[in-house]
Amino acid sequence: MLGVATSLPLTKVGAMPDAGALDRLTDLVGADMEACNRAIIARMDSPVALIPQLAAHIVAAGGKRLRPLLTLAAARLCGYPEGEPRHVQLAACVEFIHTATLLHDDVVDESLRRRGLASANAVFGNKASVLVGDFLFARAFQLMVEDGSLRVLEILSRAAATIAEGEVLQLATQNDLSTTEAQYLAVVRGKTAALFSAACQVGAVVVGRPQAQEAALDLFGDRLGVAFQLVDDALDYAGEGAAMGKTVGDDFREGKATLPVLLAYERGDGIERAFWDRTVAESEQRDGDLDHAVGLMRRHGSIAATLDRARSFVAEAKQALAAFPDSPLRRALADVADFTVSRVS
Amino acid sequence: MLGVATSLPLTKVGAMPDAGALDRLTDLVGADMEACNRAIIARMDSPVALIPQLAAHIVAAGGKRLRPLLTLAAARLCGYPEGEPRHVQLAACVEFIHTATLLHDDVVDESLRRRGLASANAVFGNKASVLVGDFLFARAFQLMVEDGSLRVLEILSRAAATIAEGEVLQLATQNDLSTTEAQYLAVVRGKTAALFSAACQVGAVVVGRPQAQEAALDLFGDRLGVAFQLVDDALDYAGEGAAMGKTVGDDFREGKATLPVLLAYERGDGIERAFWDRTVAESEQRDGDLDHAVGLMRRHGSIAATLDRARSFVAEAKQALAAFPDSPLRRALADVADFTVSRVS
Numbered sequence: 001m002l003g004v005a006t007s008l009p010l011t012k013v014g015a016m017p018d019a020g021a022l023d024r025l026t027d028l029v030g031a032d033m034e035a036c037n038r039a040i041i042a043r044m045d046s047p048v049a050l051i052p053q054l055a056a057h058i059v060a061a062g063g064k065r066l067r068p069l070l071t072l073a074a075a076r077l078c079g080y081p082e083g084e085p086r087h088v089q090l091a092a093c094v095e096f097i098h099t100a101t102l103l104h105d106d107v108v109d110e111s112l113r114r115r116g117l118a119s120a121n122a123v124f125g126n127k128a129s130v131l132v133g134d135f136l137f138a139r140a141f142q143l144m145v146e147d148g149s150l151r152v153l154e155i156l157s158r159a160a161a162t163i164a165e166g167e168v169l170q171l172a173t174q175n176d177l178s179t180t181e182a183q184y185l186a187v188v189r190g191k192t193a194a195l196f197s198a199a200c201q202v203g204a205v206v207v208g209r210p211q212a213q214e215a216a217l218d219l220f221g222d223r224l225g226v227a228f229q230l231v232d233d234a235l236d237y238a239g240e241g242a243a244m245g246k247t248v249g250d251d252f253r254e255g256k257a258t259l260p261v262l263l264a265y266e267r268g269d270g271i272e273r274a275f276w277d278r279t280v281a282e283s284e285q286r287d288g289d290l291d292h293a294v295g296l297m298r299r300h301g302s303i304a305a306t307l308d309r310a311r312s313f314v315a316e317a318k319q320a321l322a323a324f325p326d327s328p329l330r331r332a333l334a335d336v337a338d339f340t341v342s343r344v345s
Numbered sequence: 346m347l348g349v350a351t352s353l354p355l356t357k358v359g360a361m362p363d364a365g366a367l368d369r370l371t372d373l374v375g376a377d378m379e380a381c382n383r384a385i386i387a388r389m390d391s392p393v394a395l396i397p398q399l400a401a402h403i404v405a406a407g408g409k410r411l412r413p414l415l416t417l418a419a420a421r422l423c424g425y426p427e428g429e430p431r432h433v434q435l436a437a438c439v440e441f442i443h444t445a446t447l448l449h450d451d452v453v454d455e456s457l458r459r460r461g462l463a464s465a466n467a468v469f470g471n472k473a474s475v476l477v478g479d480f481l482f483a484r485a486f487q488l489m490v491e492d493g494s495l496r497v498l499e500i501l502s503r504a505a506a507t508i509a510e511g512e513v514l515q516l517a518t519q520n521d522l523s524t525t526e527a528q529y530l531a532v533v534r535g536k537t538a539a540l541f542s543a544a545c546q547v548g549a550v551v552v553g554r555p556q557a558q559e560a561a562l563d564l565f566g567d568r569l570g571v572a573f574q575l576v577d578d579a580l581d582y583a584g585e586g587a588a589m590g591k592t593v594g595d596d597f598r599e600g601k602a603t604l605p606v607l608l609a610y611e612r613g614d615g616i617e618r619a620f621w622d623r624t625v626a627e628s629e630q631r632d633g634d635l636d637h638a639v640g641l642m643r644r645h646g647s648i649a650a651t652l653d654r655a656r657s658f659v660a661e662a663k664q665a666l667a668a669f670p671d672s673p674l675r676r677a678l679a680d681v682a683d684f685t686v687s688r689v690s
Binding site for chain 1: 393394446449471472476477479487495498503509510514517
């Protein structure tokens with residue numbers, strides 16, 4: 001998102017913050033983030049050279065680092081003392097889990113681009129991506145075990161299982177226009193929100209905060225994660241390819257049953273439904289189909305409706321932060337939640 | 346191996362035990378194994394229907410269960426009391442890690458057969474196999490976390506990382522005839538022996554045995570695992586397809602740098618090396634090449650030499666068991682080690 005922040009032409013709406021929200025949050029935990037980046041580089045090493053080579057391609061090549069940032073910020077929001085290292089190690093662990101799922105996602109989606117660069121599977125092949133993903137996942141667990149908190153292990157191992165469930169459910173609903181909004185949200189909760197909420201929650205756990213604050217951060221992460229994915233799914237039909245670092249229309253080509261499609265299908269007439277049946281259900285796509293799809297979505301307001309839902313989730317995320325006293329960090333987290341939606345406003 | 350045991354025509358050599366060794370070991374921990382099978386079925390469940398469907402295809406369809414058997418037997422050998430459940434849960438966890446790697450292996454190797462049946466990727470597709478593998482891996486960690494021993498978590502998370510390293514190293518040495526025997530053994534240690542030794546070691550850990558006995562079981566598992574893989578690699582050129590439940594020549598077609606190939610290459614003349622260069626290094630294979638490859642291996646004794654090495658590892662495995670007093674269970678474990686090699690004698 002940092003990359004996007006500097007390149008996306010943002011239209012500011014009302015009191016929406018600008019893209020600097022992420023930079024400000026990063027600044028507030030700057031030393032932690034640097035330590036986290038060092039930990040990531042150090043711990044993705046292996047005597048098997050292909051592992052750090054491939055991992056560097058995806059891990060070290062930048063990326064948003066949003067999830068580890070959430071762990072670091074959550075820990076500091078809970079008053080984690082300076083000089084302690086646990087939140088940094090766990091932030092690196094969260095990034096490894098995320099990176100492992102990205103590697104496997106790109107194989108599953110046959111993606112050729114990631115963050116504006118060739119994807120790891122395009123450069124190193126599917127086989128290496130699957131296996132290095134497995135390594136990073138195992139390494140993430142080693143980092144957690146070193147941390148030694150069974151509560152953290154419980155939260156992150158549950159998140160890992162939930163992520164996989166979300167990904168499998170997404171695969172099972174691919175090309176299925178009868179997917180319900182509830183099923184779609186289950187996919188989103190699994191594939192994206194589970195790690196956002198776990199990332200936030202472990203920040204509270206390392207500080208040993210009361211259950212109410214831990215639950216508040218869990219909730220903040222969940223709602224932020226759902227909003228983030230909803231916006232991502234809208235951007236896939238409304239974004240600027242170069243700025244997003246991914247190809248617009250990926251979801252359409254893959255026949256993913258995302259909310260913009262499901263709403264357009266639900267609101268469409270017979271002729272429109274036949275179009276969606278052919279292009280999404282039967283994966284029979286021709287030149288111009290993507291533009292036509294976007295046109296139908298705009299006509300029925302299905303992209304706007306997706307963003308509206310995202311805004312409600314952002315509101316709930318910000319509300320969850322009320323469990324904490326006002327502070328620059330709390331304001332920065334709220335601004336990041338706003339930014340999640342403002343990037344396409 | 347249970348399946349193989351009843352169908353492979355065995356030639357008994359000297360005091361080699363018959364294939365009943367595995368059955369006898371299984372009988373000695375019969376109730377534990379049944380409980381483990383129940384735990385496997387119960388814990389691979391998920392509200393996402395495709396997960397238990399695919400997992401059942403590979404997990405519940407039988408298979409050797411050799412690794413969980415080792416955990417159960419190791420725990421009992423160390424005197425784990427009746428009525429305690431930890432070893433059963435950890436045995437299920439070991440089987441989940443194994444199953445996850447099988448699912449990913451078959452995708453990476455593009456295998457169409459597994460244990461005599463269509464592989465999961467052939468039936469459900471590569472995507473589902475990758476993602477359900479991820480789920481089973483995450484679920485394995487959830488089981489470990491429920492067990493609550495950081496020592497067990499440390500052993501199994503390190504094993505998981507080592508497995509992935511071994512798999513990546515195997516990929517990196519594919520088609521590479523300059524692979525050294527040391528590199529080959531590093532692959533074998535990673536992809537196979539790491540889980541064998543971890544499976545045995547955690548059996549000692551749940552009982553809280555002295556370090557010497559834990560180390561002895563670790564060593565037993567390592568040597569057994571290396572022997573097991575060496576024999577597997579020999580069988581790929583010498584086995585009976587139907588009885589093995591896999592296709593003879595898979596490794597050859599995939600250009601895997603296994604010991605039978607490396608030794609035949611090392612011992613071959615210029616014409617023979619040109620043959621290996623074309624078929625393995627350049628993956629340019631024609632009808633009759635596999636038979637010719639097997640002929641060259643037999644001429645240079647490279648399959649026999651691979652089995653000889655396997656026998657040394659079996660001897661070391663059995664020696665490690667000296668840390669325990671004689672018992673039916675210790676004898677059954679030694680017999681299983683012998684059986685590992687006798688299946689191709």
